[in-house]
């Protein structure tokens with residue numbers, strides 16, 4: 001029988017905004033690569049059946065070694081990604097073999113099982129869902145001359161996170177349509193929305209940061225320590 005839930009974890013980016021010689025997903029926290037922290041979160045979710053990992057072609061070998069070293073038994077495929085996040089996700093979706101997929105950034109290690117489950121359940125009920133948090137700042141739309149052109153009502157603005165949960169067949173179709181239409185999106189929901197499928201927003205946690213720039217590493221150390229204290 002086809003398995004129900006898979007996680008597609010994308011980690012084929014270069015991390016240019018981090019600016020380190022080693023791509024950010026391989027920087028170590030408490031001795032383990034950030035990507036491994038993320039994968040361990042999904043590995044311990046008993047209801048997640050498989051994990052598909054997407055990395056740079058040059059990193060497949062060392063990631064295969066880590067999957068063994070850290071006993072990540074749910075990993076079924078380690079595939080090479082593409083030049084944009086969207087293309088990496090697509091490669092992961094092709095390899096996945098579950099009815100539902102949870103697409104997650106390899107550099108969001110602090111996502112909690114409770115929120116991932118809520119996201120998955122909302123998708124099953126509503127068709128598609130993403131984790132997100134209400135924005136805390138006032139957001140302005142600014143033109144090329146540096147002038148404010150619009151202040152959207154903050155009450156309708158959410159910062160979108162991962163995981164993003166979809167029926168695999170829907171999100172695969174959305175990616176294929178995007179390629180045909182020459183659209184490159186910054187998340188997968190955007191591509192699914194284009195098909196006219198409603199995407200439900202599930203409130204996430206501000207701690208589910210995407211490690212992107214050097215100051216995020218300071219926050220990451222802090223949140224990891226907090227997690228350890230809660231566990232002990």
Ligand SMILES: Nc1ccn([C@@H]2O[C@H](COP(=O)(O)OP(=O)(O)OP(=O)(O)O)[C@@H](O)[C@H]2O)c(=O)n1
Pocket residue numbers: 010011012013014015016017018025054081082083084085086088089105106107108210211212
């Ligand atoms: N071609 C790409 C680009 C990004 N990603 C992954 O998508 C996630 C979110 O992307 P982002 O934080 O933007 O990572 P990078 O693209 O690596 O960062 P930057 O934009 O600073 O280069 C990361 O886990 C990243 O590895 C990917 O799999 N393939």
Ligand SMILES: C[C@](O)(CO)[C@H](O)COP(=O)(O)O
Pocket residue numbers: 085105159160161162186187188210
């Ligand atoms: C998908 C995403 O995590 C939603 O916030 C994000 O858009 C991907 O990373 P990027 O920084 O936009 O490349």
